[in-house]
Amino acid sequence: MTKPTPSQTVGPFFARELLWKDGGTVLFPGRGERITLTGYLFDGAGAPIYDALFETWQADPAGQFPKGDDGARPYGYGRVSTDPGGRYAIETVMPGSFKGPGGETYAPQISVAIFARGLLRALHTRVFLAPLEVVKDDPLARAIGDPERLRTLIAIRDPRDPRIYRWDVRLRGAGEAVFIEL
Amino acid sequence: MPETRTDDVHPPYLYPDYKSTRLRAPSQPLVRVSPSPLEATGPAFPRQFVKDSEADLTTWGRSAPLGEKMILVGRVLDEDGRPVRRSLVEVWQANASGRYPHPVDDHDAPLDPNFLGKGQVLTDDDGRYRIVTIKPGAYPWQNLGSAYAQRLITQMFFPGDPLLAIDPIFQSVPEAGRKRLIAELDLEHGIEGVALGYRWDMVLRGPRATPMGV
Numbered sequence: 001m002t003k004p005t006p007s008q009t010v011g012p013f014f015a016r017e018l019l020w021k022d023g024g025t026v027l028f029p030g031r032g033e034r035i036t037l038t039g040y041l042f043d044g045a046g047a048p049i050y051d052a053l054f055e056t057w058q059a060d061p062a063g064q065f066p067k068g069d070d071g072a073r074p075y076g077y078g079r080v081s082t083d084p085g086g087r088y089a090i091e092t093v094m095p096g097s098f099k100g101p102g103g104e105t106y107a108p109q110i111s112v113a114i115f116a117r118g119l120l121r122a123l124h125t126r127v128f129l130a131p132l133e134v135v136k137d138d139p140l141a142r143a144i145g146d147p148e149r150l151r152t153l154i155a156i157r158d159p160r161d162p163r164i165y166r167w168d169v170r171l172r173g174a175g176e177a178v179f180i181e182l
Numbered sequence: 183m184p185e186t187r188t189d190d191v192h193p194p195y196l197y198p199d200y201k202s203t204r205l206r207a208p209s210q211p212l213v214r215v216s217p218s219p220l221e222a223t224g225p226a227f228p229r230q231f232v233k234d235s236e237a238d239l240t241t242w243g244r245s246a247p248l249g250e251k252m253i254l255v256g257r258v259l260d261e262d263g264r265p266v267r268r269s270l271v272e273v274w275q276a277n278a279s280g281r282y283p284h285p286v287d288d289h290d291a292p293l294d295p296n297f298l299g300k301g302q303v304l305t306d307d308d309g310r311y312r313i314v315t316i317k318p319g320a321y322p323w324q325n326l327g328s329a330y331a332q333r334l335i336t337q338m339f340f341p342g343d344p345l346l347a348i349d350p351i352f353q354s355v356p357e358a359g360r361k362r363l364i365a366e367l368d369l370e371h372g373i374e375g376v377a378l379g380y381r382w383d384m385v386l387r388g389p390r391a392t393p394m395g396v
């Protein structure tokens with residue numbers, strides 16, 4: 001085995017406009033229920049985090065992982081950065097649930113990686129797009145156990161606009177999101 | 183503080199000498215999960231995603247950017263030394279004066295209208311890439327392998343840089359990993375009198391175990 005290249009911070013600066021054209025619109029070959037995942041990133045003092053890179057990868061509505069592209073961009077992948085208020089938004093389709101290698105069922109979810117100044121390595125997690133009752137038997141939900149901690153990974157559907165799923169991410173301190181080791 | 187794998191070459195999340203980590207590093211341990219198809223798969227980049235011209239950062243302006251031209255070659259490999267094909271390698275760097283063209287970089291160094299500091303390339307079937315650029319101060323890199331778990335952002339440093347000994351971001355990396363962050367001079371790939379050549383391979387860690395059937 002060769003030793004891997006160590007991770008380093010993305011910081012200090014990267015230009016949002018250069019990073020990824022239309023990166024906030026996730027492409028899929030077929031149709032699906034259009035949704036927007038949006039929220040804010042906060043640090044350990046509760047301050048919004050500007051200029052973080054927020055990336056997503058997910059299954060399609062049938063629970064399949066996209067292998068292709070539309071000729072210009074890969075399917076299933078999103079990349080945005082947070083604005084000065086710490087806000088991100090990804091327009092995508094509702095992912096389906098899917099099976100793991102041992103036949104276990106995964107709830108509808110999106111894989112998220114966060115990169116920022118001050119993060120020497122990426123923070124990885126998964127955000128659930130289903131209520132707690134649906135999520136509780138998911139393999140990650142079981143690994144977390146504590147429902148209070150699990151709640152940090154559940155996006156809340158906007159009661160006024162059901163296309164919007166709101167998910168705020170606190171990197172450290174009270175309400176700190178669960179992050180996973182890959 | 184979150185635990186890291188014992189064989190880890192990666193820096194810890196919390197590294198107080200790098201002040202920005204103090205409010206951004208998670209305080210809870212990372213949760214270990216069984217490998218899922220989410221991390222074993224990853225986005226597929228079409229050839230057209232990258233234009234050949236994007237591998238040369240020196241041709242974007244009306245004239246050549248300021249600074250010392252250089253050519254960087256290398257391979258993207260997995261931990262078993264196999265090439266990672268069609269891996270997206272992105273580079274993002276400061277200009278020769280150490281300034282980034284970003285609205286919040288207000289430090290007192292000139293912008294260079296002929297240098298955007300952004301490039302990208304897809305690796306070929308041997309995992310090889312080649313980038314033409316100018317020598318900057320610092321050097322963040324991004325890399326997307328074939329599995330999402332391989333996603334890496336790292337930095338390349340130059341050999342013999344005396345600042346490495348006092349750079350907290352470089353020093354945050356465990357001793358075992360530091361050598362990997364430093365490029366080697368590669369005279370074969372330079373152009374005499376025009377550009378120095380450097381070689382830098384990137385090794386991507388795979389997911390802990392690859393699920394079958396995805």
Ligand SMILES: [Fe+3]
Nearest residue numbers: 181186187190
């Ligand atoms: Fe780790």
